[in-house]
Amino acid sequence: MTATVATTSPSVGARPSAVTPRDLARAGATRRSRGSKIKITVGAICTALVVVPVILASVLPIPDPSAQDLSRRRLPPLAEGHLFGTDALGRDLLSLVLHGGQVSLTIGLLAVTISGIIGVVLGSAAGFFGGWPDAVISRLAEVQMALPLLMMLLLVVALFGASLPVITFVIAIALWPEVARLTRSLVLVEREKPYVAAARVLGLHRVQILIRHVVPNIVKQASLVVLLLLAQAVLLESALSYLGAGPERPFATWGRIISDGQNYITTSWWLVTLPGLVIVLLVLGVNLLGDGLRDRPRRRKGKKA
Amino acid sequence: MTRYLVKRLGQSLLAIFLTVSTVFVLVRLAPGDPAKAYAGPFATTEQLDEVRRQFGLDRPLLEQYWVFLKGLVHGDLGTSFSFQAPAINVVMDRLPYTLTLAVSAILVTTVVAVPLGVWMARRADTRRELGANVATIAGQSMPEFWTGTVLLTIFAVLIPVLPASSFATWGGLVLPTITIAIMQIALISRLLRREMVTNFAAPYLTVARSRGVRESLLTWRYAMRNASVPVVTALGTRFAAMLNGVVVVEVVFAWPGVGSLVVRALETRDYPLIVATVLITSVLAVLVQLLVDLCYPLLDPRVRLGKAAA
Numbered sequence: 001m002t003a004t005v006a007t008t009s010p011s012v013g014a015r016p017s018a019v020t021p022r023d024l025a026r027a028g029a030t031r032r033s034r035g036s037k038i039k040i041t042v043g044a045i046c047t048a049l050v051v052v053p054v055i056l057a058s059v060l061p062i063p064d065p066s067a068q069d070l071s072r073r074r075l076p077p078l079a080e081g082h083l084f085g086t087d088a089l090g091r092d093l094l095s096l097v098l099h100g101g102q103v104s105l106t107i108g109l110l111a112v113t114i115s116g117i118i119g120v121v122l123g124s125a126a127g128f129f130g131g132w133p134d135a136v137i138s139r140l141a142e143v144q145m146a147l148p149l150l151m152m153l154l155l156v157v158a159l160f161g162a163s164l165p166v167i168t169f170v171i172a173i174a175l176w177p178e179v180a181r182l183t184r185s186l187v188l189v190e191r192e193k194p195y196v197a198a199a200r201v202l203g204l205h206r207v208q209i210l211i212r213h214v215v216p217n218i219v220k221q222a223s224l225v226v227l228l229l230l231a232q233a234v235l236l237e238s239a240l241s242y243l244g245a246g247p248e249r250p251f252a253t254w255g256r257i258i259s260d261g262q263n264y265i266t267t268s269w270w271l272v273t274l275p276g277l278v279i280v281l282l283v284l285g286v287n288l289l290g291d292g293l294r295d296r297p298r299r300r301k302g303k304k305a
Numbered sequence: 306m307t308r309y310l311v312k313r314l315g316q317s318l319l320a321i322f323l324t325v326s327t328v329f330v331l332v333r334l335a336p337g338d339p340a341k342a343y344a345g346p347f348a349t350t351e352q353l354d355e356v357r358r359q360f361g362l363d364r365p366l367l368e369q370y371w372v373f374l375k376g377l378v379h380g381d382l383g384t385s386f387s388f389q390a391p392a393i394n395v396v397m398d399r400l401p402y403t404l405t406l407a408v409s410a411i412l413v414t415t416v417v418a419v420p421l422g423v424w425m426a427r428r429a430d431t432r433r434e435l436g437a438n439v440a441t442i443a444g445q446s447m448p449e450f451w452t453g454t455v456l457l458t459i460f461a462v463l464i465p466v467l468p469a470s471s472f473a474t475w476g477g478l479v480l481p482t483i484t485i486a487i488m489q490i491a492l493i494s495r496l497l498r499r500e501m502v503t504n505f506a507a508p509y510l511t512v513a514r515s516r517g518v519r520e521s522l523l524t525w526r527y528a529m530r531n532a533s534v535p536v537v538t539a540l541g542t543r544f545a546a547m548l549n550g551v552v553v554v555e556v557v558f559a560w561p562g563v564g565s566l567v568v569r570a571l572e573t574r575d576y577p578l579i580v581a582t583v584l585i586t587s588v589l590a591v592l593v594q595l596l597v598d599l600c601y602p603l604l605d606p607r608v609r610l611g612k613a614a615a
Contacts, residue, residue: 028429028430031430031431032430035430035435035438038435039439042439143320149546150552150553151552151567151582151583154552154567154568154571155328155331155332155335155571155579156331158335158337158571159331159332159334159335159336161336231446235446235448238448238450239448239449239450239553242448242450242553242556243552243553243556243568255448255450258450258451258454259450262454262557265454265457265458265462266462269458269462269463272451272454272455272458273455273458276447276448276451276454276455279448279451280443280446280447280448280451283446283447283448284442284443284446287442287445287446288439288442291442
């Protein structure tokens with residue numbers, strides 16, 4: 001024991017302690033924060049690997065996504081300057097994937113933003129006011145979560161056509177209950193805190209308290225869920241377009257590219273595998289990022305050590 | 306208890322009725338004409354009118370709805386346009402396939418996810434657990450249609466050991482089951498890990514440990530028991546969702562279940578078939594949910610049905 005005290009590093013301070021730096025490094029809290037750091041880093045790298053090329057799709061030196069070359073059909077990856085190979089019409093697969101990704105990502109981001117707004121508004125109203133708004137909103141979310149989701153989405157897309165706004169809206173509607181449920185539970189806790197009572201004593205209106213004081217306190221945690229929902233949105237959109245209910249213009253999205261490629265799996269494995277890998281990389285990245293951020297040990301506010 | 310059951314069933318029936326009615330109206334508002342899908346692209350206007358009359362689609366929406374409701378009371382959901390058979394029978398013929406797939410997927414999921422989740426909780430935040438953790442995140446990041454197609458490419462095309470889309474042999478069940486299970490295992494094991502970690506940190510466990518209760522008992526009796534309620538709920542919800550047709554997987558593997566039937570019914574605008582599918586699968590899903598709810602008092606004696614279910 002005395003030996004460990006003697007070897008205590010200066011970073012721990014001169015205070016005598018049996019806790020060595022090695023112990024600290026192996027402590028649960030340290031490991032947890034290390035794990036979350038790794039997740040955040042890997043997640044950010046995976047996300048960037050997909051997002052950056054997708055954003056730069058029209059600037060990168062790749063062939064036009066709609067340029068067909070029937071003499072160069074279904075070339076394997078890395079052949080003749082086609083990094084991902086070509087599809088059944090001789091179009092460059094990488095270019096298709098990146099341009100399709102612009103559509104997929106736009107839909108995902110918009111859908112998540114809309115569902116985030118709906119979810120936070122309805123969820124905080126339900127949590128803060130209670131009573132009948134809570135009953136109505138909670139039941140609504142419950143009923144929707146019990147519905148056969150994909151089937152309903154297919155139905156609505158069949159009803160209004162597979163256009164970009166429709167698909168975006170449909171996915172947004174599909175995802176809002178998750179945000180609402182979390183926001184509601186956060187607001188329920190926040191509502192009982194002294195500052196809310198203080199604000200009420202000062203004569204602030206209830207809506208004012210909710211918007212100015214309660215929502216800013218929960219919006220950070222709620223936005224974390226929204227990030228995780230982005231992964232869901234991308235998966236949902238690709239499933240829809242796989243089933244033929246995806247947007248066709250301006251570019252076919254990821255799911256559609258894969259379902260087209262499925263006819264050739266006996267001869268051309270890359271038509272399915274590579275676009276799918278891009279989806280997996282993006283969704284994995286976003287999920288890791290969200291998970292890591294959630295696990296990150298929070299700084300205690302107002303409690304200085 | 307009886308009151309609880311009656312109330313629950315009543316609520317569920319109402320929800321199903323509203324869902325089915327919504328679907329009934331929605332499909333008829335949708336663009337796309339079932340008569341055209343049925344009579345073919347070269348049908349004349351007279352032929353189309355004839356087909357519409359035959360299907361009863363020329364009558365006002367309310368009247369169609371009334372006819373539907375009268376049939377519903379007698380257990381008659383109308384005749385499927387494309388199969389020319391009672392819609393309910395068409396769905397019932399497909400149901401065993403979906404049931405087989407759903408049951409085998411949920412079994413595999415439970416058998417793998419429970420030990421995995423427990424292991425991850427006990428080894429929480431070690432290096433190996435981090436690897437498993439990232440792997441489960443990857444599992445829930447893979448779209449099922451992609452996993453399915455890649456598995457097909459590997460095990461049916463490159464190394465042809467398993468049938469690609471056959472449902473005649475039990476071997477045909479393997480790939481679809483794995484495809485569904487990968488995502489479900491990821492979701493369930495992560496949920497279980499989270500619940501177990503919370504319970505491991507709870508004071509009651511420290512007390513039990515200080516009294517000298519063995520670690521294995523602490524894990525499987527103490528923490529597991531408390532973690533089981535949310536996990537069983539999730540398993541039930543997942544299973545119920547699978548009964549609604551594992552649409553994507555069924556399409557990938559050409560599995561003749563309810564899911565691929567729905568896609569076909571939507572394409573051909575087969576109204577009675579769409580409505581029948583929604584009705585039957587929602588009834589089944591509700592029954593599963595109810596069974597899960599009835600399990601709660603067994604898992605956790607503090608749960609009193611009827612009082613808790615406010």
